Amino acid sequence: PMETLRQLVQTESRLHTVTEVALVACLFGGLVLVRTVRSRRREKRLIAKLQNQRERSLQQAEQRVMKYKQHPVTNSAFILNLSLSELTNQLQEGSLSPEEVFYAYMDKTLDVQQKLNCCTEIILDSFEQLKAIDSGKKGLLYGVPVSLKENIFLKVHASSCGVVRFVHQPADDDCVLVKVLKKQGAIPFVRTNVPQSLLNYDCSNQFYGQTLNPCNLQKTPGGSSGGEASLIAGGGSVIGLGSDIGGSVRIPASFCGICGLKPTSGRLSSRGLKSIYRGQKAVLSSIGPLGKDVDSLALFMRAILCDDMYSLDPTVPPLPFKEEVYRSRKPLRIGYFEQIEETPASPSMIRAVQEVKALLEQAGHTLVPYSPVKVEMNELAIKGAISDGGGTYVQQLKGSRIDPTLRAQFLIYRIPNWLKKIIAFIIKPLVNFNCISLIGKKKQQTFYLLFRSVAGLWKLHASIEDTIAEWQRLNIDVVLCPIIGPAFNFNYCGKLTCMASFSMIYNVLNFCAGVVPVSIVTAQDEKNLCHLAAKGGEGLPVAVQCVALPWQDELCLRFMKEVEELVKKQRINER
Numbered sequence: 406p407m408e409t410l411r412q413l414v415q416t417e418s419r420l421h422t423v424t425e426v427a428l429v430a431c432l433f434g435g436l437v438l439v440r441t442v443r444s445r446r447r448e449k450r451l452i453a454k455l456q457n458q459r460e461r462s463l464q465q466a467e468q469r470v471m472k473y474k475q476h477p478v479t480n481s482a483f484i485l486n487l488s489l490s491e492l493t494n495q496l497q498e499g500s501l502s503p504e505e506v507f508y509a510y511m512d513k514t515l516d517v518q519q520k521l522n523c524c525t526e527i528i529l530d531s532f533e534q535l536k537a538i539d540s541g542k543k544g545l546l547y548g549v550p551v552s553l554k555e556n557i558f559l560k561v562h563a564s565s566c567g568v569v570r571f572v573h574q575p576a577d578d579d580c581v582l583v584k585v586l587k588k589q590g591a592i593p594f595v596r597t598n599v600p601q602s603l604l605n606y607d608c609s610n611q612f613y614g615q616t617l618n619p620c621n622l623q624k625t626p627g628g629s630s631g632g633e634a635s636l637i638a639g640g641g642s643v644i645g646l647g648s649d650i651g652g653s654v655r656i657p658a659s660f661c662g663i664c665g666l667k668p669t670s671g672r673l674s675s676r677g678l679k680s681i682y683r684g685q686k687a688v689l690s691s692i693g694p695l696g697k698d699v700d701s702l703a704l705f706m707r708a709i710l711c712d713d714m715y716s717l718d719p720t721v722p723p724l725p726f727k728e729e730v731y732r733s734r735k736p737l738r739i740g741y742f743e744q745i746e747e748t749p750a751s752p753s754m755i756r757a758v759q760e761v762k763a764l765l766e767q768a769g770h771t772l773v774p775y776s777p778v779k780v781e782m783n784e785l786a787i788k789g790a791i792s793d794g795g796g797t798y799v800q801q802l803k804g805s806r807i808d809p810t811l812r813a814q815f816l817i818y819r820i821p822n823w824l825k826k827i828i829a830f831i832i833k834p835l836v837n838f839n840c841i842s843l844i845g846k847k848k849q850q851t852f853y854l855l856f857r858s859v860a861g862l863w864k865l866h867a868s869i870e871d872t873i874a875e876w877q878r879l880n881i882d883v884v885l886c887p888i889i890g891p892a893f894n895f896n897y898c899g900k901l902t903c904m905a906s907f908s909m910i911y912n913v914l915n916f917c918a919g920v921v922p923v924s925i926v927t928a929q930d931e932k933n934l935c936h937l938a939a940k941g942g943e944g945l946p947v948a949v950q951c952v953a954l955p956w957q958d959e960l961c962l963r964f965m966k967e968v969e970e971l972v973k974k975q976r977i978n979e980r
């Protein structure tokens with residue numbers, strides 16, 4: 406009987422332990438559930454609040470536009486068709502007034518927003534700025550309405566970047582470039598959409614949803630300056646400001662068929678720019694313009710590179726716009742490449758480079774085959790930009806629902822760094838860097854790199870030195886190469902981070918680079934295309950990328966301008 410009693414007591418105490426563990430687990434589970442439900446409710450309220458704010462700003466703008474339209478108005482189609490240079494000329498001469506230009510663009514923006522969901526807010530202060538504009542002091546952008554990417558600081562407004570914790574951080578002041586723009590007479594009038602966190606080349610977030618591509622509503626406009634590219638290509642803005650740490654100006658410009666410039670980082674002030682990895686110095690972010698033609702970008706740079714910027718931000722080197730370099734037409738030695746080893750280029754990207762190469766040769770330039778240095782730039786870019794393995798990224802997005810395009814990445818960022826290193830070591834043999842064209846393989850590669858992101862950065866500086874040495878050896882002035890395109894279908898960009906390598910290279914190297922649309926996807930390109938991400942792109946714009954050494958932004962623009970002119974001339978000849 407003693408034995409039976411002992412067994413009974415043991416069973417009972419085991420039962421007690423099990424019950425206690427179950428109770429603690431339930432309690433813990435319950436607490437997590439309550440926290441999640443609460444945070445989801447908070448998030449829902451926040452989303453509703455932001456969407457209401459946007460709606461209110463759109464409605465108020467619409468009312469004012471309606472009121473303005475009661476007076477006999479100028480032909481806004483005429484205004485909207487002018488290039489930025491033509492528009493500024495007419496504003497300077499007085500043949501157009503800032504008021505008629507402003508209302509023409511505001512009206513068009515409201516219309517484009519309905520179709521493309523590219524705006525996060527109308528800047529209502531712009532109506533007051535318009536009233537106060539001083540016609541006696543005409544800056545280079547006098548009376549020009551300018552659109553701004555949402556991560557650019559505007560006094561009192563928050564730059565959410567699709568992240569919950571940023572919503573509660575209104576800016577203390579305007580960003581330096583916004584101040585300079587205003588001093589040059591420009592009127593910032595609308596803020597545009599971005600992907601959650603900005604570290605993505607799609608354009609969707611939980612607050613404002615998915616922005617659409619005006620060239621095909623089934624496609625992403627690219628990102629992260631996707632709202633800008635969509636609005637400009639849709640006709641709602643003549644010039645806009647974006648930012649680029651891996652292609653965020655160039656990719657959306659390419660996807661939407663407009664021009665975009667990533668100047669050398671540091672040439673324009675980045676003070677007052679929201680980012681996830683603030684202060685990260687390995688891969689540098691640049692602020693740069695997007696517009697319908699290269700002259701618009703040049704005019705923008707000319708206006709911004711002024712004493713006001715240098716005194717507002719003394720970290721910027723006081724280098725005014727070099728007019729003679731932009732205007733020069735001396736023949737160039739141009740390095741070119743069509744592919745990079747680690748990333749597949751689509752058939753239209755390759756064809757675009759080949760066609761532009763032929764045009765440049767006919768125009769008297771010397772084209773030299775050039776291969777970018779043999780390091781995995783993707784690896785360097787990711788290691789540089791998120792060298793903590795994504796820890797800060799996860800921290801910053803706490804409390805935000807992760808955008809579907811970023812979810813797979815976040816599974817990896819959440820793994821402890823020591824475990825990431827082990828997994829990277831184990832899966833390395835499975836990852837074939839030369840295996841192109843199959844999306845499945847690209848996904849593997851992408852995720853492998855994310856595991857590797859905690860490794861060292863020793864190759865970064867060597868790659869800059871080696872690249873410059875190679876340019877000097879070949880004696881080339883600029884490089885012609887592909888830029889990712891055509892526009893992707895939704896939900897691919899965040900999963901295909903490696904496909905951004907064509908642009909990321911020049912952030913890692915900190916060279917200046919810009920894109921110019923040169924062609925459209927043909928039926929043959931579509932037939933030869935292997936990756937699903939860009940399928941269904943016939944007729945979409947295709948661009949090339951023009952690159953110059955650091956601080957040679959004017960040379961880069963001059964090269965872009967020449968490419969643009971040659972393509973235009975050829976189109977006229979073909980008609």
Ligand SMILES: CCCCCCCC/C=C\CCCCCCCC(=O)NCCS(=O)(=O)O
Binds near residue numbers: 606648652787909
């Ligand atoms: C080279 C930098 C990219 C670092 C991102 C690391 C995490 C994700 C892995 C790969 C994503 C590559 C896609 C990059 C898309 C372009 C993103 C971009 O340029 N964003 C602008 C951020 S800025 O701070 O406003 O300049």
